Each structure stands twice: as structure tokens, then as C-alpha cells.
Amino acid sequence: MLRLREVEVRYRTPGGVVTAVSDVSLDVPARGLTVLAGPSGSGKSTLLRVLSLVERPTLGAVELHGAGTGRLSDRARRRLRRREISLVFQNPADNLVGHLTVGDNLRAAAQASGRSARVPELLAQLGLPDTAGWRVPALSGGQQQRLAFGCALARESAVVLADEPTSQLDAASADLVLETVADLARRGVPVVVASHDPRLIALADTRFDLENGVLAA
Ligand SMILES: Nc1ncnc2c1ncn2[C@@H]1O[C@H](COP(=O)(O)OP(=O)(O)OP(=O)(O)O)[C@@H](O)[C@H]1O
Numbered sequence: 144m145l146r147l148r149e150v151e152v153r154y155r156t157p158g159g160v161v162t163a164v165s166d167v168s169l170d171v172p173a174r175g176l177t178v179l180a181g182p183s184g185s186g187k188s189t190l191l192r193v194l195s196l197v198e199r200p201t202l203g204a205v206e207l208h209g210a211g212t213g214r215l216s217d218r219a220r221r222r223l224r225r226r227e228i229s230l231v232f233q234n235p236a237d238n239l240v241g242h243l244t245v246g247d248n249l250r251a252a253a254q255a256s257g258r259s260a261r262v263p264e265l266l267a268q269l270g271l272p273d274t275a276g277w278r279v280p281a282l283s284g285g286q287q288q289r290l291a292f293g294c295a296l297a298r299e300s301a302v303v304l305a306d307e308p309t310s311q312l313d314a315a316s317a318d319l320v321l322e323t324v325a326d327l328a329r330r331g332v333p334v335v336v337a338s339h340d341p342r343l344i345a346l347a348d349t350r351f352d353l354e355n356g357v358l359a360a
């Protein structure tokens with residue numbers, strides 16, 4: 144569904160060229176939870192940005208549904224991303240519109256990719272019943288992060304990607320987010336998470352280990 148072929152990402156910095164990711168080829172499984180694991184600086188976030196079509200690799204190919212994305216214009220990439228890919232950031236507030244209600248966040252997310260949200264069902268699935276009229280700041284960090292995954296569900300993306308979705312939460316909130324992630328993956332939505340949280344790694348159906356920008360054998 145989503146695959147990388149010999150991807151390399153280099154950055155020009157004042158100190159010289161940094162190779163963040165090198166020669167990475169992988170297939171994201173069409174089902175289940177995939178975890179990109181590895182120590183700080185190993186290239187997890189970089190790879191996630193490439194997988195989500197936010198960033199073009201310096202070399203190599205990113206294929207979605209069997210088609211290369213390298214020749215697409217920025218506009219075509221954005222359109223494809225909106226329709227097919229959801230990205231959940233580390234900081235819960237970055238994933239939501241703070242002045243909208245919970246229900247309106249779900250509706251707006253669905254609308255942006257041409258869908259319509261069944262708000263009560265989604266909120267029941269997320270363990271957030273009866274919060275449709277609440278404003279986002281009334282939710283805890285963990286609840287906000289679960290809502291962020293709910294927005295991804297509402298968009299009916301082909302794949303949901305998340306960068307360290309539990310790292311800014313206390314242990315109890317993180318547990319609830321882990322349940323949501325596992326639940327999404329069980330429903331057949333492929334989820335790719337970059338994380339070094341051992342509890343997330345333990346839930347993985349597929350695991351890729353990065354070390355200094357390369358995949359460990
Ligand atoms: N925009 C950029 N400009 C220059 N260097 C970058 C840029 N983005 C990432 N890097 C470098 O690429 C390497 C990989 O970074 P990346 O953020 O992908 O690692 P990570 O595995 O997500 O780390 P962490 O666990 O700390 O989030 C690091 O050496 C980083 O400094």
C-alpha cells in the first residue's frame with residue numbers, strides 16, 4: 144500500500160551535509176500496527192515525514208497504492224495526502240482546532256477529505272461519549288490525543304501515521320492512547336507509529352528498527 148524504495152534523506156546544515164536516512168526500503172503492511180523504533184536521532188521522524196508525503200526524499204521512491212509519487216506536483220501531493228493520509232503529531236493540541244468543539248473537530252476533519260463524520264459513533268468508539276459539544280481545552284491531553292486519532296478515523300484515510308503520540312502524556316493517559324491505537328489497527332486501519340515507548344513497541348504487529356538512519360537487519 145505504502146512503500147519506500149532506497150530512500151535517502153540528506154539535509155544541508157551550517158556544519159555540513161547530514162544524512163538523516165539512508166537506503167531505506169520497506170513495505171508498510173496493509174493491516175495492523177507498524178512501529179518505527181530506534182534511539183533519538185535515528186531518523187524516525189524523518190522517515191515518517193517522507194511516508195506521509197510531507198517531505199520529498201533526496202533520493203529514492205515513495206509509492207502509494209502501487210503508484211510512484213515522485214513526479215507529482217506539490218499540489219497533487221497535497222491533494223493525495225488530504226485524501227489518503229492522516230498524520231498525528233506528538234503534541235495533542237497541534238492535532239486539533241482549539242476553538243472548535245469536539246464534534247466540529249471530527250466534522251471538519253472528515254470534510255477536509257470529502258467525507259462526513261458519524262460523530263456519536265466515533266465518540267463512543269473513542270471512549271469519549273457525550274463530549275461532542277465540549278471545547279477541546281476541556282479534554283485532558285490523553286483525551287485530546289484520542290480525539291486526534293478519531294479525526295484520522297473520520298477522514299477514512301488509507302493509512303494513519305503518528306510521531307511519538309504518547310511521549311507528552313502521563314502514564315495513565317498514554318495507556319488510553321495505546322488502547323485507541325491498538326483498536327484502530329484491529330479495525331483494519333493500518334497505523335504507523337514512530338516511537339521508542341516500549342509499551343507501544345510491544346503492541347506492534349510489525350516493527351522496523353532504525354539505527355543511524357539505516358534499517359537494522
Ligand atoms: N530539517 C533538518 N535539518 C537538518 N538536520 C535534520 C533535520 N531534520 C532531522 N535532521 C537530522 O536528522 C537526524 C534524524 O533526525 P530525526 O528527527 O528523524 O530523528 P528521530 O529518530 O525522530 O529522533 P527523536 O527520537 O529524538 O525524535 C538527526 O541527526 C537530525 O539532527
Ligand SMILES: [Mg+2]
Nearest residue numbers: 187188189306
Ligand atoms: Mg522524532
